Amino acid sequence: DGGITQSPKYLFRKEGQNVTLSCEQNLNHDAMYWYRQDPGQGLRLIYYSQIVNDFQKGDIAEGYSVSREKKESFPLTVTSAQKNPTAFYLCASSIWQGGQPQHFGDGTRLSIL
Amino acid sequence: AQSVTQLDSHVSVSEGTPVLLRCNYSSSYSPSLFWYVQHPNKGLQLLLKYTSAATLVKGINGFEAEFKKSETSFHLTKPSAHMSDAAEYFCVVSDMFSGGYNKLIFGAGTRLAVHP
Numbered sequence: 733d734g735g736i737t738q739s740p741k742y743l744f745r746k747e748g749q750n751v752t753l754s755c756e757q758n759l760n761h762d763a764m765y766w767y768r769q770d771p772g773q774g775l776r777l778i779y780y781s782q783i784v785n786d787f788q789k790g791d792i793a794e795g796y797s798v799s800r801e802k803k804e805s806f807p808l809t810v811t812s813a814q815k816n817p818t819a820f821y822l823c824a825s826s827i828w829q830g831g832q833p834q835h836f837g838d839g840t841r842l843s844i845l
Numbered sequence: 846a847q848s849v850t851q852l853d854s855h856v857s858v859s860e861g862t863p864v865l866l867r868c869n870y871s872s873s874y875s876p877s878l879f880w881y882v883q884h885p886n887k888g889l890q891l892l893l894k895y896t897s898a899a900t901l902v903k904g905i906n907g908f909e910a911e912f913k914k915s916e917t918s919f920h921l922t923k924p925s926a927h928m929s930d931a932a933e934y935f936c937v938v939s940d941m942f943s944g945g946y947n948k949l950i951f952g953a954g955t956r957l958a959v960h961p
Contacts, residue, residue: 736888738888741886772854772953772954773953773954774935774951774952774953774954775889775935775949775951777948777949780948820886822888822889824889831877831896831939832877832939833879833891833894834949835891836881836888836889836890837888838886838887838888839886839887839888841886
């Protein structure tokens with residue numbers, strides 16, 4: 733079955749440490765996205781990528797970095813510059829066309845030790 | 846700019862009674878609208894989508910939503926709630942004209958509780 737796989741499901745970060753969240757899709761979608769979800773809030777866009785080797789900042793990109801070396805993969809690095817990284821992180825993908833729905837992975841919950 | 850307002854942060858119903866989750870949107874263009882459901886510690890699952898075809902949209906698990914342009918609303922309904930419907934629901938509008946990319950704008954969510 734086609735879908736989006738995020739790993740790990742739970743992740744712990746120590747102070748000053750960078751951590752990388754994995755996102756892989758086999759839906760053959762061009763576009764991929766990273767969102768952050770905090771309790772009681774909707775999703776906020778961190779980064780998005782329309783095509784391989786290209787990505788753009790979303791609404792809350794500070795303290796995060798991404799890469800898009802393969803169509804299937806869009807890893808997110810939470811750097812030590814992100815002072816409040818505790819959140820639920822969701823990866824999504826879609827057809828690159830306005831008005832299309834996005835398909836989501838099951839998320840990674842990041843906590844601080 | 847487009848925006849989405851979910852009018853209730855929490856809705857509580859009894860099993861077997863109707864469900865109504867309310868959503869208003871603002872858009873300068875003909876919007877694409879979606880409802881997603883999220884169960885605890887899970888990703889978002891698409892329930893249904895409106896893309897300017899029929900104004901009454903049927904989705905999965907017995908849910909449907911009606912697009913009312915005059916009221917700028919897109920409320921989600923279900924005739925009879927099941928225990929398994931307990932989850933968080935997000936109303937979402939697609940911004941088709943922001944730099945040409947498929948940006949989704951999310952409401953804050955409505956948490957649905959279903960009681961026996």
